[in-house]
Amino acid sequence: MQREGSPWRGLSVVYFRELFDHLTSVRMLVLQFLVVLLGGAVVYFAAEQIRNTTAEDPFLFLRLFAPPGQSLLSFVLVLSILVPILAIGLGFDAINGEYNRRTMSRILAQPIYRDALLFGKFLAGLSTIAIALVTLWLLVIGFGLLRLGVPPSGEEIGRLFIFLLVTIAYAGIWLALAVTFSVFFRSTATAALVALGLWLFLALLWPALAQMLGEVISPSDIRFAQLGLPTPDTLAWQQGLSRVSPGTLYGEAVVAMLNPDAQSMTTLLAQFQGRIGAPLPLDQSIMQAWPQMVSLIAGTILLYVIGYVAFQRQEVRA
Amino acid sequence: MSDNVIEAQGLTKRYGGIAAVDGVSFTVGRGEIFGLLGPNGAGKTTTILMMLGLTEVTAGSVSVLGHDPAREPLQVKRVVGYLPDSVGFYDHMTARDNLRYTAALIGIEPADRDKRIAAALDRVGLPDVGEKKVGAFSRGMRQRLGLAEILMKDVSIAILDEPTSGLDPHATHELLETIRSLKHDGVAVLLSSHLLERVQSVCDRVALFNAGRIALLGTVPELARQVLGGGYNVEVEADGEGLGVLFSDIPGVKAVDQAGPSRYRLLADRDVRAQAAAAVVNGGGALRRLSVEEPSLEAIYSRYFDNQALQQQATSQVNNHAA
Numbered sequence: 046m047q048r049e050g051s052p053w054r055g056l057s058v059v060y061f062r063e064l065f066d067h068l069t070s071v072r073m074l075v076l077q078f079l080v081v082l083l084g085g086a087v088v089y090f091a092a093e094q095i096r097n098t099t100a101e102d103p104f105l106f107l108r109l110f111a112p113p114g115q116s117l118l119s120f121v122l123v124l125s126i127l128v129p130i131l132a133i134g135l136g137f138d139a140i141n142g143e144y145n146r147r148t149m150s151r152i153l154a155q156p157i158y159r160d161a162l163l164f165g166k167f168l169a170g171l172s173t174i175a176i177a178l179v180t181l182w183l184l185v186i187g188f189g190l191l192r193l194g195v196p197p198s199g200e201e202i203g204r205l206f207i208f209l210l211v212t213i214a215y216a217g218i219w220l221a222l223a224v225t226f227s228v229f230f231r232s233t234a235t236a237a238l239v240a241l242g243l244w245l246f247l248a249l250l251w252p253a254l255a256q257m258l259g260e261v262i263s264p265s266d267i268r269f270a271q272l273g274l275p276t277p278d279t280l281a282w283q284q285g286l287s288r289v290s291p292g293t294l295y296g297e298a299v300v301a302m303l304n305p306d307a308q309s310m311t312t313l314l315a316q317f318q319g320r321i322g323a324p325l326p327l328d329q330s331i332m333q334a335w336p337q338m339v340s341l342i343a344g345t346i347l348l349y350v351i352g353y354v355a356f357q358r359q360e361v362r363a
Numbered sequence: 364m365s366d367n368v369i370e371a372q373g374l375t376k377r378y379g380g381i382a383a384v385d386g387v388s389f390t391v392g393r394g395e396i397f398g399l400l401g402p403n404g405a406g407k408t409t410t411i412l413m414m415l416g417l418t419e420v421t422a423g424s425v426s427v428l429g430h431d432p433a434r435e436p437l438q439v440k441r442v443v444g445y446l447p448d449s450v451g452f453y454d455h456m457t458a459r460d461n462l463r464y465t466a467a468l469i470g471i472e473p474a475d476r477d478k479r480i481a482a483a484l485d486r487v488g489l490p491d492v493g494e495k496k497v498g499a500f501s502r503g504m505r506q507r508l509g510l511a512e513i514l515m516k517d518v519s520i521a522i523l524d525e526p527t528s529g530l531d532p533h534a535t536h537e538l539l540e541t542i543r544s545l546k547h548d549g550v551a552v553l554l555s556s557h558l559l560e561r562v563q564s565v566c567d568r569v570a571l572f573n574a575g576r577i578a579l580l581g582t583v584p585e586l587a588r589q590v591l592g593g594g595y596n597v598e599v600e601a602d603g604e605g606l607g608v609l610f611s612d613i614p615g616v617k618a619v620d621q622a623g624p625s626r627y628r629l630l631a632d633r634d635v636r637a638q639a640a641a642a643v644v645n646g647g648g649a650l651r652r653l654s655v656e657e658p659s660l661e662a663i664y665s666r667y668f669d670n671q672a673l674q675q676q677a678t679s680q681v682n683n684h685a686a
């Protein structure tokens with residue numbers, strides 16, 4: 046069916062109003078305060094740790110975001126937990142909120158398509174998170190400059206910039222999920238609870254569950270086990286399943302970008318070939334994180350489209 | 364192009380097999396005030412939603428100024444103003460900001476916006492609360508603000524779903540005045556309401572919905588003729604011989620009731636005061652009082668649904684016997 050007129054008519058009007066609303070809302074203020082507080086504390090301790098180690102390190106700034114070794118709390122970890130909350134907090138009442146305020150039919154009686162309303166809301170939410178993340182990113186780098194006393198190298202800036210983009214994509218997938226839930230559930234509380242529940246499930250239970258399921262689907266081979274090695278098939282299943290969780294994808298992409306000398310699973314081969322020690326160059330790191338980044342963006346689009354289709358067909362009675 | 368701004372043909376909406384609106388056909392002319400009446404759940408709101416493309420049409424068609432709301436929604440929504448029942452606004456924004464947002468969505472030039480908003484707020488009697496947050500508005504004030512939005516939009520069709528709900532008598536009166544002034548400007552108004560007396564005073568034609576169908580459609584006198592078999596009650600007080608027979612010979616008179624020694628009540632399908640007066644004079648009588656009671660929508664409505672209930676009883680009894 047051919048539609049007349051542009052589906053984006055009114056998009057900028059919706060976008061700027063929603064953005065203004067988000068930026069001035071108490072909700073956003075609280076969430077941002079939380080992020081700055083937790084992020085600040087973590088970065089501060091990371092900086093202290095770095096100052097105490099005297100070893101030569103070409104990636105000082107990256108350590109600020111993701112300290113090497115099994116550091117319990119890192120800035121990246123704080124983000125991977127708080128960004129979903131931020132995104133869900135901004136998106137869970139996007140559509141059902143309009144129904145509950147009984148503004149939906151009044152707005153959709155104006156000459157705009159539903160596309161403009163939904164996309165405007167999504168973009169405004171994403172921009173709000175992006176603004177918050179960029180601010181935070183600049184704050185941390187500024188803090189690093191003062192505290193560490195050395196400027197970041199060009200490669201470090203590049204890696205940190207890609208890390209920033211990946212984080213925004215990570216926010217996008219959770220925002221798309223929250224917005225889609227706001228289309229499906231008429232109650233804002235239900236939408237928020239289901240989204241947060243799903244997030245908790247994927248963050249806490251899914252990694253362990255993926256291991257078990259992988260073992261069930263493709264049991265370990267005893268010959269590999271005797272050598273102390275994981276069975277390739279089992280490992281592939283486990284990895285594939287665990288990547289259903291956006292958190293896993295985000296984690297893998299971030300490790301690739303911020304830990305050039307880390308041994309991720311895909312570099313196991315390199316380990317066998319004895320290519321250990323030399324950090325990966327930037328382009329290699331990007332190659333490594335590429336599938337994860339694409340998956341995050343594809344997931345965002347998929348979730349958004351599901352919500353979009355449902356919203357198009359919805360009856361607007363309020 | 365015809366003079367009809369809205370044309371509905373066999374409009375049907377089914378929810379899971381149950382028809383909420385079932386083959387409804389009607390037209391609304393330019394500058395006409397058209398009333399949708401009927402009990403709760405009769406399908407008035409659903410019909411309105413289909414005209415705006417806010418719900419999918421199951422069968423039939425509707426065209427608004429020659430456009431199909433499902434295929435050309437922007438064309439339709441550009442010329443139609445809609446006041447939903449229990450309209451909502453963004454509570455944290457001022458009345459003016461709420462209207463500014465809609466004005467921007469409509470595409471009113473920024474230079475024009477504030478002027479038109481101020482004029483609209485003035486017209487609905489909210490000139491002083493433009494800078495107040497809508498959260499502090501009463502139900503009636505929100506209703507007026509919704510009307511202001513339509514006035515600001517400068518439409519050729521206004522669709523008002525129960526616009527009088529929540530309004531005080533004075534505000535209701537003002538609303539009806541506003542509706543009349545819209546008609547005067549050539550705007551067609553389609554409104555649903557349960558205030559029959561008010562509807563009667565403002566509507567050119569009405570459609571009476573019953574269980575998803577239009578049971579009756581026309582002007583109030585037309586409906587009165589169909590349902591009441593007349594509708595005009597002419598009371599005559601006159602002295603004279605054989606007046607009752609003379610009255611019943613007047614064309615249009617359905618029944619003559621002698622209510623007292625010299626008081627007659629004529630049931631007619633039109634205003635027969637002049638003929639009744641002539642009959643008294645020609646019959647050599649003395650006319651003392653003559654008055655007419657127009658058919659009331661209230662009477663039509665209750666009579667129709669009383670009949671409906673009786674019929675239902677009868678059919679269910681027949682069915683019980685058959686079973």
Ligand SMILES: Nc1ncnc2c1ncn2[C@@H]1O[C@H](COP(=O)(O)OP(=O)(O)OP(=O)(O)O)[C@@H](O)[C@H]1O
Nearest residue numbers: 360378383384401402403404405406407408409410
């Ligand atoms: N989403 C839905 N699913 C199923 N049935 C529905 C739905 N929406 C409305 N209905 C039914 O459609 C019928 C018509 O409803 P509608 O809102 O059009 O009535 P109405 O004439 O506007 O009544 P009121 O005077 O109470 O406003 C009702 O019987 C209602 O139960």
Ligand SMILES: [Mg+2]
Nearest residue numbers: 407408448524
């Ligand atoms: Mg209704």
